[in-house]
Amino acid sequence: MIGRKKLKEEYISIPEAKELLLKRKEEGAEENPEEPIFYEARVSIEHAERFSKLSAEKAKELRKKLTGLFEWLDERIATKIVDIMPEDYFDIRVIFAKEEHMPTKEDAEKILEILDEYRE
Numbered sequence: 001m002i003g004r005k006k007l008k009e010e011y012i013s014i015p016e017a018k019e020l021l022l023k024r025k026e027e028g029a030e031e032n033p034e035e036p037i038f039y040e041a042r043v044s045i046e047h048a049e050r051f052s053k054l055s056a057e058k059a060k061e062l063r064k065k066l067t068g069l070f071e072w073l074d075e076r077i078a079t080k081i082v083d084i085m086p087e088d089y090f091d092i093r094v095i096f097a098k099e100e101h102m103p104t105k106e107d108a109e110k111i112l113e114i115l116d117e118y119r120e
Contacts (some may be wrong), residue, residue, distance in 0.1 A: 011079040013063065018048030019056040053085045054118060062118050066111065072101045085115055 012020070021037075021044055028036030037045075054062065059082050066078040077099065086092050092108045103111065 011075050013054075013056075013059040013079050013082045014048050015052045015054050015056040015059040015082075018045065018052050021045045021048060051083075054082065054120065058118055062114070065114060069110070069114070070103075070107065072103075081111065081115070085119065086112070088112070 021041055024041065025037045025045065063075070063078045063082050066081060067073055067075060077095065080095055081092075084091065084095065086095060089105060089108045089112070092103060092111060096102050
């Protein structure tokens with residue numbers, strides 16, 4: 001975008017993106033009630049509503065819990081785990097397939113136990 005600069009960069013989960021997009025839609029409705037958001041944002045909201053598995057608050061809490069529990073788990077992978085919510089060890093292995101660190105079966109089971117606490 002011309003005239004704009006990136007102030008910061010961080011990873012957000014699908015539920016957090018949904019929350020941000022809906023907030024922007026409300027702000028846009030106040031400014032222009034006929035067309036509050038662009039087409040791309042509408043499609044993004046539909047995608048987030050379809051694939052969001054948690055609330056934004058629970059997603060933030062879960063990501064923080066995962067990154068705090070394992071020092072080798074970075075924010076990017078924790079966000080991916082929150083978005084996908086894997087159900088078994090094979091799913092976790094797929095997420096870590098191209099990463100430097102592959103969790104042990106015990107670590108993966110611990111991750112799955114934590115995820116089970118947050119499943120809706």
